[in-house]
Amino acid sequence: METGVKLFLLSELRERGSVRFPLPDPRFEGFAVRAADGTVHAYLNVCSHRAQPVDVGDGRLWQPSGEIECQAHGARFDPATGACMGGPCDGQPLTPLAIEIRDGAAWLITSTA
Numbered sequence: 001m002e003t004g005v006k007l008f009l010l011s012e013l014r015e016r017g018s019v020r021f022p023l024p025d026p027r028f029e030g031f032a033v034r035a036a037d038g039t040v041h042a043y044l045n046v047c048s049h050r051a052q053p054v055d056v057g058d059g060r061l062w063q064p065s066g067e068i069e070c071q072a073h074g075a076r077f078d079p080a081t082g083a084c085m086g087g088p089c090d091g092q093p094l095t096p097l098a099i100e101i102r103d104g105a106a107w108l109i110t111s112t113a
C-alpha cells in the first residue's frame with residue numbers, strides 16, 4: 001500500500017527556484033526543482049561528492065547552463081535526472097526522491113507493508 005507525506009505546495013516552487021523540505025527521517029532534508037519542461041523533481045539534499053547540502057537556499061543553485069550546482073565544490077547536476085554533469089561528483093548522481101504531484105502539492109511516496 002502506498003501513502004504519502006505532503007512536502008510542499010507547488011506554488012512555492014518557481015521556475016529556476018528551489019524548495020527545501022524536511023523528510024520523515026529527521027537526519028535528512030530534501031530539495032526540489034522544476035526542470036525546463038516544467039516537471040518537478042526532488043532529491044535528497046546531500047551531494048554525491050562529499051555529502052554537503054546541494055541546495056543551501058542562497059539562490060545560487062541554478063547555473064546559466066540550466067544545470068544545478070552544489071555550492072560546496074561546484075559539482076553540477078541535471079535538474080531533471082540528478083545525473084552528474086561535471087565537477088567533483090565524478091559521475092555519481094543525486095539521490096532521487098519518489099514524489100507524486102496531486103492537489104497542488106508534492107507528496108513523498110512511501111510504502112507500507
Ligand code: FES
Pocket residue numbers: 047048049050051052054070071072073074075088089
Ligand atoms: S560536496 Fe558538493 S561538490 Fe563537494
